[in-house]
Amino acid sequence: MSQVQGEWVPEAEPLIATFADNFSRFAEEGAALAVVRGDQVLVSAWAGTRDKARKKAWCEDTRVNIFSAGKPLAAAVIMSLVERDIIDLDRPVSAYWPEFSGKGKEWVTVRQVLAHRSGMSAFHPKLKDPVIFDSASVKSLLEYDEPWWTPDSAQGYSPFLYGWILAELARQATGSAFSDLFDRYWAQPLSLNACFGVPEPQQEELADVGPLKKPLGDAGSASPGANSAALGQLMKADPRGVVNRAFTNPMTLMSSTNTPEWRSACIPAANCHASALDLARFYGALAAGGKSAAISPETLAAFTGARQAEPDKVLGVPLRFGLGFMGSQPVDDCLFGSLEGYGHPGAGGSVGFADPKSGLGFAYVTARLGQSLLIDARAQRLIAELAALAP
Numbered sequence: 001m002s003q004v005q006g007e008w009v010p011e012a013e014p015l016i017a018t019f020a021d022n023f024s025r026f027a028e029e030g031a032a033l034a035v036v037r038g039d040q041v042l043v044s045a046w047a048g049t050r051d052k053a054r055k056k057a058w059c060e061d062t063r064v065n066i067f068s069a070g071k072p073l074a075a076a077v078i079m080s081l082v083e084r085d086i087i088d089l090d091r092p093v094s095a096y097w098p099e100f101s102g103k104g105k106e107w108v109t110v111r112q113v114l115a116h117r118s119g120m121s122a123f124h125p126k127l128k129d130p131v132i133f134d135s136a137s138v139k140s141l142l143e144y145d146e147p148w149w150t151p152d153s154a155q156g157y158s159p160f161l162y163g164w165i166l167a168e169l170a171r172q173a174t175g176s177a178f179s180d181l182f183d184r185y186w187a188q189p190l191s192l193n194a195c196f197g198v199p200e201p202q203q204e205e206l207a208d209v210g211p212l213k214k215p216l217g218d219a220g221s222a223s224p225g226a227n228s229a230a231l232g233q234l235m236k237a238d239p240r241g242v243v244n245r246a247f248t249n250p251m252t253l254m255s256s257t258n259t260p261e262w263r264s265a266c267i268p269a270a271n272c273h274a275s276a277l278d279l280a281r282f283y284g285a286l287a288a289g290g291k292s293a294a295i296s297p298e299t300l301a302a303f304t305g306a307r308q309a310e311p312d313k314v315l316g317v318p319l320r321f322g323l324g325f326m327g328s329q330p331v332d333d334c335l336f337g338s339l340e341g342y343g344h345p346g347a348g349g350s351v352g353f354a355d356p357k358s359g360l361g362f363a364y365v366t367a368r369l370g371q372s373l374l375i376d377a378r379a380q381r382l383i384a385e386l387a388a389l390a391p
Contacts, residue, residue, distance in 0.1 A: 006045035006060060015385040016045055022378045023047060027214035030058045030207055031366040032276035033382060035389060036284030037359050039292075042389055044277050050207035050367060061193060063273040064207035064365050065257050069346030070272025073186065073194060073282060074163050075114055075303060075324020076293075077170050077178060080185035083299045087173050089114075089323070093165065097172040099139075100165075103146035112152050113165050114323035115307070119147025120165060121158040121314050122245035129252040133265045138164050148242045149313070155321065156313035159246050163269025167196075179266055189293050190281050194274035197266040206273055208258050209348065212368040216377040223317045223331050223374060246314050270347075276363045279352035283343065284361030287354035304342045304354070315373065333374040337362065337386060349376045358390045 004020045012035070022028045030048035034041065046058045081087040087096065089111040094101040100108075105120070112118040124145055131137045142165060148156065158165075167178035174181060179196050186192060198206060238244060256262045262271060285292045290300040306320040306327025319334070320327035325342040328335050336343040336353035337360060343353025348369025354361050362383065370376045375383070 004045050004047045006043070007041075008043040008045055009389070011388045012043045014388060015043065015382060018381050018385050019045060020047065022381065026216055026370075026378055027212065027368070028366065028378065029054065029368050030062075030064075031364065031368070031378075032058060032060070032062065034276040034280035034363045035386070036277075036280040036361040037389075037391075038284060038288045041277070041280075042360075044280075046276070048367075052208045052210060058207065060277060061205075061275050062207050063193065063195075063198070063205070063275050063278070064350070064367050065209055065263075065270075066272055066274050066279065066350040066352075066365055067270050067346035067348060068159065069279065069344050069350045069352050069365075070194075070196070070274065071162065071269055072324050072344050072352070073182065073272055073274075074166050074178075074196070074268035076186055076282070077181045078110065078114065078166055078324070079295060079299060079303050080181070080293070081170060081173060082302070083295055087169070089302065093169055096169055099143040100168075103144075104151070105147060108147070108151045110169065111323065113158075113162065113169075114303070115155070115321050116157050116162065116312070117152050117155055118158070118165075119149045119151045119154075119156065120145070120161045121148055121156045122161065122242050123249055124148075124245070127250040129250045129256075130261075131250065132160075132252055132267065133261045135266065139168055142168065154313050155310050155319070156242065157246070157315045157319070158269070159314070160267065160269050163267060167266060167268050177266075178268060186282065186293060190285055192274070192278045192281060194272060194278040194282070196268050196272050198263045198273050200260060200264060203260060203263050206263065207367040209367050209369055210258075212349075212370045216370045216372060223319075223329065223334050243314055243316070274365065276365045279350075279363035279365065280361045282361065283352050283354040283363065287356055287359050287361050306342060317373070332380045332384075333372065333376070335375070335383065337383060345372075345375050345379075349378055351375050351379045355386075358386065360386060360389060362386065 032046035035043040303323040309318040337355030338357040341355040352363040
């Protein structure tokens with residue numbers, strides 16, 4: 001077992017033991033775990049190393065790329081703008097960003113983008129790798145492209161375009177950069193060090209991500225078809241289709257995550273860098289009602305209330321989405337604490353969620369990336385131990 005460092009309440013001992021066991025059972029090399037209720041940190045634990053050479057120790061404030069687990073933090077910026085009547089969920093995106101029109105996008109609403117119902121799940125043209133690091137080029141591509149299906153006619157997860165659309169929408173509506181808005185409305189009020197675009201002098205402090213060298217297997221029940229092999233089959237079945245384009249256009253989206261270019265860029269759907277404590281504090285604030293971030297119960301409910309599950313045209317499994325948040329289902333790989341929970345997994349294994357039933361904000365972040373489509377076995381085992389922390 002790896003030596004676990006940090007602080008935790010006595011009731012969390014079984015959770016900490018499971019976290020330590022993940023290192024020996026699954027060849028985990030560096031990870032962190034945090035649980036928050038309101039303003040109280042119940043668990044802040046970490047272990048292992050954060051660099052490829054395995055020489056630099058993981059620390060409490062170590063940030064790592066959490067991939068899609070950062071999507072709700074991007075949605076939270078829009079939540080703050082909706083709260084302040086700067087953005088209306090049911091107005092077209094083009095009402096704020098006039099160039100985002102034409103080719104069937106005229107009536108794509110803010111709500112549809114947040115709920116993965118806009119049809120804007122991937123770029124159609126084959127792109128060259130550097131384009132994703134040039135915000136002006138990404139903006140032009142979004143304005144030029146078209147939905148893959150009639151907006152709001154189906155749900156289709158948007159791995160990357162989702163974040164770029166929201167970031168430019170926020171900039172158009174306010175005149176401020178997306179990262180500045182996140183800092184103003186969320187990072188500063190909640191004392192988060194999470195960010196979208198890490199300044200170069202701070203990049204040496206980040207954890208390097210890499211593949212997990214040991215297969216995870218299944219820890220419990222899983223959503224039908226919810227594994228990377230099934231997704232790979234969908235990609236191979238239609239090399240020019242939406243699923244393939246969503247994850248591999250360009251290949252930089254899957255191969256550049258430790259580079260200075262990736263870390264410096266603002267790619268809100270996929271390159272948020274955060275510590276476990278950052279992510280748990282974010283969800284702890286939501287589980288407590290959102291008041292610490294100046295969010296009303298009505299706005300919070302509008303974003304976190306999830307639709308009924310329906311087949312997703314990109315991920316190929318039934319999913320429940322609110323506005324930027326994924327809702328719980330009664331299967332272990334999509335259960336965010338209780339059936340009232342909501343959150344989001346990230347590629348490789350990181351996950352965060354709020355559980356209003358227990359009042360907990362939970363986060364697990366890792367540098368060793370598994371292949372599960374939703375919540376992987378390491379996090380499932382940790383979530384199963386949270387009952388001891390319920391009030």
